[in-house]
Every structure is written in C-alpha cells, then in structure tokens.
Amino acid sequence: MTVLRLEEGGVRPAAALEVRGLTVAYKGGFLKPARQVVHDLSFSVQPGEVLGFLGPNGAGKSTTIKAIMGFVLPEMGEISVFGLPAGTAEAKAKIGYLPEVALYYPFLTPLETLRLYGKLQGLSGKALDDQAMELLRRVGLEGREKQQLRTFSKGMQQRLGIAQSLLGKPALLVLDEVSSGVDPIGRRHLRELLGEVRKQGTTIFFSSHELDEVAQLCDRVILIYGGKVVAEHEMDAHLRSGIGSPLESYFVETMEQAARQAA
Numbered sequence: 001m002t003v004l005r006l007e008e009g010g011v012r013p014a015a016a017l018e019v020r021g022l023t024v025a026y027k028g029g030f031l032k033p034a035r036q037v038v039h040d041l042s043f044s045v046q047p048g049e050v051l052g053f054l055g056p057n058g059a060g061k062s063t064t065i066k067a068i069m070g071f072v073l074p075e076m077g078e079i080s081v082f083g084l085p086a087g088t089a090e091a092k093a094k095i096g097y098l099p100e101v102a103l104y105y106p107f108l109t110p111l112e113t114l115r116l117y118g119k120l121q122g123l124s125g126k127a128l129d130d131q132a133m134e135l136l137r138r139v140g141l142e143g144r145e146k147q148q149l150r151t152f153s154k155g156m157q158q159r160l161g162i163a164q165s166l167l168g169k170p171a172l173l174v175l176d177e178v179s180s181g182v183d184p185i186g187r188r189h190l191r192e193l194l195g196e197v198r199k200q201g202t203t204i205f206f207s208s209h210e211l212d213e214v215a216q217l218c219d220r221v222i223l224i225y226g227g228k229v230v231a232e233h234e235m236d237a238h239l240r241s242g243i244g245s246p247l248e249s250y251f252v253e254t255m256e257q258a259a260r261q262a263a
C-alpha cells in the first residue's frame, strides 16, 4: 500500500521514513530518574534515497533505530514508514532490519536460519530456499550453508545478518553498523551488494563508523551528537572524492563544534 499525502499543488508519496520530534528516555536504576538520550530528533528519508546516520559512540543512533523498529517506546514524537505508524506489523513488513548485534540460534545453519526468518515473513518452499541460497551467495557465505552458526566468526555472523535483512526484498533497509566485523574484501562485496539493492529502488537508512563506505554509498548524511541532529549534508563531489578523507574531516569538525556548544 502506498500512502499519499496531500501537498500544496498535488499529492506526493509519503516519505520512506519520517521521524518527527523523537524523544527517548531510558529508565534509571532504583531511585534514579529516567535519562533522556534522544531529544526532539526530526528527519526524513525519501523513497529510493540512501541516508547515512552518523554520530560518535553513545550519540543515540541505535536508540533511534530501535524506536523506528518499535523496540523502544518514545516519550514523545512520531515515526512513520511509508506513511504507516512505526512499530505496527504493516510498517515492520516494509523493513529489512539488521540490529547492531545480531544473535542467532547457534545450532542452526545459515540456511536453516534464513528459512526460519523467511517463514516468519510468509515465504515458503522452493521460492524461499532459492532466495536464501542466492542471498548467502551474495554475502559470500556460499559453501557454508550447512555449517552450524556456533562455528561462525563475528564477520560471518554479520554477513548472515545482512542476508537476513534482505530476505523478502524489503522496501526500506534499516542497518545498524552494517559492516561491523566484516573484513575489507567482505566490505567491498557489501558495498557492491548495497549498490545493487539501491539500484532496485530500495531505500537504505544505515548507521556506520566506516566513513569511506558512507561516502561511497550515501546520497546524504545526518550527523547527531548527544541525541540531537547537529548537521545534515548532501554527499556532493567534494565530500565523496576530495583529497584525503573529506567526510571524516567534516565529521570531526562538526562533532568538535557540537561538543564546544554543549559544554
């Protein structure tokens, strides 16, 4: 279902992801007050766009992503996915999600794991097996389909997580630290894979500390610090391919400025 919005001068499709005034607090311990970690955060991702969500450790990226998935309940704010309220079954059905730490049942094989997740999405039979095998090939786990996950390295588990997020060809990919633990060859494959997925029209929203990867993949970046958006930038030619690592310099300068302002 495509939800249309009435705009001045006509209708346009709803954003793939819209976050408005998101405020999240975690409960404190015994007699300790709740602590707000995301403050009045707003941004949107348009259909087909690839958006990098950047910020230092503890900035609130995973918390925001968990709110998008409906795993943490915001104190305030609204989130919609293609116009559907976040956290609902309909919204979740549109999303392929890779958590920051993907934990799988250690005695299952990657193929069995993808079958399990595929069945939860309503896929079955040969169509599911074909898709699972194709995804395992694309993430470089060909030949390991029948190896139990307890014997997998961190990077291999991450590759499986990426395959799992792509099951069912979701319209929106939400990836939390997508290349964490993946070796340089795997990262290159991952970039190619996400490039292909993007060409098929999939919207991608991902957090990463790998700024070279972000520079190559993204149309736009959003930078957060202390749970607030502090900058937003189109990935123009300079940031993408200037001398040195322009995105890294932009990131560091923006964060230093945000830290000075917060002090």
Ligand SMILES: Nc1ncnc2c1ncn2[C@@H]1O[C@H](COP(=O)(O)OP(=O)(O)OP(=O)(O)O)[C@@H](O)[C@H]1O
Pocket (backbone or CB within 6 Å): 026, 027, 037, 055, 056, 057, 058, 059, 060, 061, 062, 063, 064, 100
């Ligand atoms: N379950 C929790 N209970 C209490 N505080 C939490 C919880 N999860 C995260 N936090 C706190 O919320 C803040 C934001 O954490 P979050 O994991 O969202 O940051 P992040 O930007 O994803 O960081 P990183 O880059 O290190 O993954 C941090 O101060 C963290 O300590």
